[in-house]
Amino acid sequence: MIVTIADNIDTILVDFFDTVVERTCHPEVVKRKWIAALIDSYRVRLSVEELYALRLRIEAGLCVSSQTQGDDAEFCYDDMSLALYYELQRGQIVAQLPELELFISYCRDLELALELSVQQPIVATLDMLRSEKAKGKKIYLVSDFYLDKQSIIHFATHHGFADIFDSFFVSSENKRTKKEGRAYDVVIAKLGLDVKRTIMLGDNAHSDIVMSKARGLFAHHLPVDQHRYDASLQADRERNRIEKKINQVIAEDKFSFNWVSCAIYLFTRRLYWALVTKKAKNVYFFAREGEFLQKAFDKYQATLPADFARINTHYMYVSRRATYLPSLGPLGSSAFNKLLYQYGSCSLSAFLKSINLDEYVSDLKKRFPQVNFEEQHLNIAALPGFIALMEDEEFKSIYDRERNEQNTYLNEYCNVLMAEKRDESVHVVDVGWKGSIQDNLAKVTQRHVVGYYFGILDGAECHKNNIKEGLLFDQQWGQRVGDDMFNEFRAGFEVFMGASHGSLKRYGDSVENFVFDHNEAEIALYHEQIAPFQQRALHQFSEFAKLERIYSVSDHEIGKAVKKAYFRGVMLPSRHEREKFASIKHYENFGVFNFSSFGQNKRSALSYFKRMAKNPRHTIGSAWWKPLDFHANGVGYLKYPYLLIKKIKSKGSK
Numbered sequence: 001m002i003v004t005i006a007d008n009i010d011t012i013l014v015d016f017f018d019t020v021v022e023r024t025c026h027p028e029v030v031k032r033k034w035i036a037a038l039i040d041s042y043r044v045r046l047s048v049e050e051l052y053a054l055r056l057r058i059e060a061g062l063c064v065s066s067q068t069q070g071d072d073a074e075f076c077y078d079d080m081s082l083a084l085y086y087e088l089q090r091g092q093i094v095a096q097l098p099e100l101e102l103f104i105s106y107c108r109d110l111e112l113a114l115e116l117s118v119q120q121p122i123v124a125t126l127d128m129l130r131s132e133k134a135k136g137k138k139i140y141l142v143s144d145f146y147l148d149k150q151s152i153i154h155f156a157t158h159h160g161f162a163d164i165f166d167s168f169f170v171s172s173e174n175k176r177t178k179k180e181g182r183a184y185d186v187v188i189a190k191l192g193l194d195v196k197r198t199i200m201l202g203d204n205a206h207s208d209i210v211m212s213k214a215r216g217l218f219a220h221h222l223p224v225d226q227h228r229y230d231a232s233l234q235a236d237r238e239r240n241r242i243e244k245k246i247n248q249v250i251a252e253d254k255f256s257f258n259w260v261s262c263a264i265y266l267f268t269r270r271l272y273w274a275l276v277t278k279k280a281k282n283v284y285f286f287a288r289e290g291e292f293l294q295k296a297f298d299k300y301q302a303t304l305p306a307d308f309a310r311i312n313t314h315y316m317y318v319s320r321r322a323t324y325l326p327s328l329g330p331l332g333s334s335a336f337n338k339l340l341y342q343y344g345s346c347s348l349s350a351f352l353k354s355i356n357l358d359e360y361v362s363d364l365k366k367r368f369p370q371v372n373f374e375e376q377h378l379n380i381a382a383l384p385g386f387i388a389l390m391e392d393e394e395f396k397s398i399y400d401r402e403r404n405e406q407n408t409y410l411n412e413y414c415n416v417l418m419a420e421k422r423d424e425s426v427h428v429v430d431v432g433w434k435g436s437i438q439d440n441l442a443k444v445t446q447r448h449v450v451g452y453y454f455g456i457l458d459g460a461e462c463h464k465n466n467i468k469e470g471l472l473f474d475q476q477w478g479q480r481v482g483d484d485m486f487n488e489f490r491a492g493f494e495v496f497m498g499a500s501h502g503s504l505k506r507y508g509d510s511v512e513n514f515v516f517d518h519n520e521a522e523i524a525l526y527h528e529q530i531a532p533f534q535q536r537a538l539h540q541f542s543e544f545a546k547l548e549r550i551y552s553v554s555d556h557e558i559g560k561a562v563k564k565a566y567f568r569g570v571m572l573p574s575r576h577e578r579e580k581f582a583s584i585k586h587y588e589n590f591g592v593f594n595f596s597s598f599g600q601n602k603r604s605a606l607s608y609f610k611r612m613a614k615n616p617r618h619t620i621g622s623a624w625w626k627p628l629d630f631h632a633n634g635v636g637y638l639k640y641p642y643l644l645i646k647k648i649k650s651k652g653s654k
Contacts, residue, residue: 003125003201003220005132011193012132013217014165015178015202016143016152018224020125021159023118026233029552031055033114036554038107040273043095044088047556049239058083059146071175072182077147081107098277106277109309112151117305121159125201125222129164139164142187142200144171144178144207158307167191178204181211188215235551242551246561249543253536256577259569260492261537263454263472265544266562268296270471270555271452275427276309278450284316284417286430286437288499291315292534293429299538303545314417316428317514319504320590323440325356326407326507331396338436340381343591348373348389351380354590356406356506360398367394407444409507414445425450431493434460435468442466454493455486483563485646489570491624495584496537498522498530503589521595522587529584571627571643578628608633 005012014020023030035052038044044051062075062083081104088094097103129139143152149170156162169187176182188195195216202208202222209219235241250262275283285294294313301310328335339354348371352358365373371385380386389395418426425448428438432453439461442449448465456470458477473482502517547553569577585595612619620642623629627639 003128003222005128005137005199009197009199009218010137011191011198012129012137012139013142013187013198013200013212014125014129014139015200015204015208016141016145016155018203019122019201019208019222020129020141020161021119021121021155022224023229024120024232025118026229026236028233029236030111030114030118032236032552034107034111036552037110037114037273039554039556040269041106041110041277042088042097043555045093045095047239048552048554049237054087055080055084058087066175072171072177072180074144074171074175074177075146076172077108077111077151078104080146096277108147108151111147112154113305113307113309115147115151116155116158116307119155119159121161126161126164129161133164138166138191140167140169140187140191141165142169142178142183144183146172149173178202178207178211181214184212184215184217239557242547242553243557243561245547245551246544246553246557247565249540249547250561250565253540253543255533255536256574256580257492257496257533257569258536258540259565260489260496261533261540262544262562263486263566264293264296264493264497264537265300265541266555266558267454267471268293268300268541269558271297271429272300272304272311274452274469274471275311278425278427280311280427281424282312282314282418283427283429284314286428287315287317287319287504288501289431289494289497290429291499291501292497295534295538296541297429299541300545303542303548316417317413317504317511318437318441320436320440321354321356322406322504322506323410323437323444324354324590325403326410327440327443328355328403331390331399335390336381338439339591344380345376345378346380346592347376348380348383348385350591350593351386353593355399357398357402364389364395367392406507409509410444412509413507413511414441414447418447427452429453431497432470433457433490436461438468439466455482455490483559484649485563485567485570488646489625491586492570492581495581495586496530496533498526500526500531517589519587519589521585525584529580567647570625571639571646573627578631581625582628582632605634608635 017023017027032048032052035048035055039046039048039051046054058080059075062079063073066075067073082100084107085097085100085103089097098106133139141152141156145152147170149168152168152170153162156165156168169183169190171177171183174186176186178184184200187193188198196218199218199220200208200212201220202212203224205221205223209221212219250258255261271283283297285291285297294315298313301308324339336351336355339351343350343354346354349358349361352361352364352373361373365371368385368388371388373385377383418424426441426445428441428449428451430437430451430453432455434457435451435453438449438451441447442465449467451466451468453468453470455473456468456476458475460468460476462468462476468476470476470482472486473484475481475484475487500523502519502522505515505517508514544558573581587593587595608619620626620629626642627636630636630638630642
């Protein structure tokens with residue numbers, strides 16, 4: 001609509017929303033998207049509808065309070081955030097809350113980013129205003145909005161038209177609204193306006209036109225079609241439709257183990273919000289599973305609104321083998337406790353390989369001709385040959401020289417990668433399950449390290465400078481946080497996030513001099529089976545992202561659909577999925593150094609039941625994947641009662 005401003009008008013008042021900018025959705029959808037993001041950020045135990053209703057009740061209460069004090073029905077954004085903080089705290093419906101000031105600041109930043117993501121400048125209006133500005137007329141923005149004046153200035157600056165306005169007036173600043181008409185009283189008095197030489201432009205027939213004319217101003221109505229706004233709000237309120245569409249993404253993108261893929265997506269979005277709430281600037285993805293996880297995370301970040309926080313991602317070459325030796329102290333009775341606790345049954349050669357001293361095996365064999373370095377022992381720490389080795393001065397010299405050199409190399413690598421940011425916590429990502437690489441890294445670098453994993457098992461090392469968080473399940477301190485169903489197929493997460501390169505053996509004086517294991521079988525598996533899965537997974541991520549751009553989708557909706565799909569997939573896999581996983585061989589490159597097959601040796605059903613009668617917990621619990629083990633032993637039908645038991649336990653834990 002073309003607007004012509006009369007020559008006798010020297011002051012123009014302009015509304016903001018739907019006058020100089022328009023939204024691509026209903027304004028309440030912005031709030032609902034904010035609600036969804038807040039749920040993800042702080043793991044609020046409410047649905048979008050429930051938390052949205054709570055915000056509306058708080059806003060209404062603040063408006064009533066304002067009216068009782070003689071002001072208009074308006075509220076300040078920070079007051080709403082403050083009240084919400086105490087409601088969440090009081091109701092104990094949130095897993096984690098930061099300090100109050102951080103919460104309020106985060107809420108504001110999130111709302112600003114979401115607002116900007118749906119705003120589009122109205123070019124015709126802005127062109128007209130620039131033309132009038134060139135004629136020497138004064139132009140002021142007058143808006144009814146719960147965010148403050150600085151927020152409106154931020155929007156205008158972002159869009160590049162802040163210079164048009166001589167000043168900004170926002171209702172939340174003094175609780176005077178255009179709706180009640182008193183905002184005009186404030187503007188007229190403060191600017192000393194001649195109402196007969198002033199015009200108000202806006203889209204709201206009552207607030208912008210009727211109430212301004214009641215103050216003697218001229219006014220021009222710039223109507224907008226509210227139908228598209230109402231349609232977007234209606235669609236966003238239909239939660240069943242959203243959940244159905246999420247289920248469709250999982251069901252329609254048919255490929256083997258797509259239920260594993262959607263769990264990776266759930267982890268990725270939880271990782272993003274966990275990092276954002278901790279104000280992380282950088283995140284380091286551990287090799288090798290981190291190669292795909294970094295791709296997934298970068299893809300997720302790319303789908304977010306432009307003004308959302310971005311975390312710089314880095315790929316970090318680590319392995320249990322490479323980081324273990326540099327983390328060790330002087331030789332002593334407890335020097336290798338962590339290694340021997342898990343791999344006490346091994347040979348001396350395998351032990352030396354785990355601590356990266358295998359290149360000295362030939363010389364040590366000559367030094368200890370009476371010791372069989374290849375023989376497997378149930379308790380190697382009690383072996384006389386092991387004790388003799390620990391007491392040998394030559395071995396002590398080799399050990400100290402190598403561990404000190406590797407410690408220096410690893411620290412130098414971290415300093416370069418982390419740019420000596422000693423003031424920052426180091427945020428690291430890996431699959432799980434005890435986080436031993438993180439332990440080694442924290443000891444070597446003496447930095448504050450925070451780790452994020454698919455899951456953390458009970459017994460993981462953790463202290464104030466070495467924090468771990470399982471985003472799908474967390475069993476630290478004997479608790480059961482998250483959904484234990486994701487603990488059913490841990491091997492699947494490791495396998496399907498394989499990397500294009502071998503495992504790191506040891507550090508050199510630069511990345512170019514790092515030494516890697518080149519395992520042809522692992523590389524072949526990656527190219528033949530893993531890479532195709534990862535490509536399909538990233539495509540599935542794109543479909544999820546489309547839904548998140550349209551609807552106010554929180555962890556509740558994504559999580560509900562993913563848990564259902566994962567439960568069904570992990571308990572009732574297809575025959576093709578069972579056979580495919582059974583054919584995979586996994587190489588253990590720390591402790592034992594051999595291949596193991598996920599496919600179980602077939603036994604008779606009678607033999608299986610005998611073993612289960614003797615030790616049911618071990619018989620069932622030791623399987624890589626329960627349905628695969630059941631079928632391999634001729635008792636495939638046991639997956640149904642097992643599924644029922646897990647379902648009952650899952651409901652009981654909620």
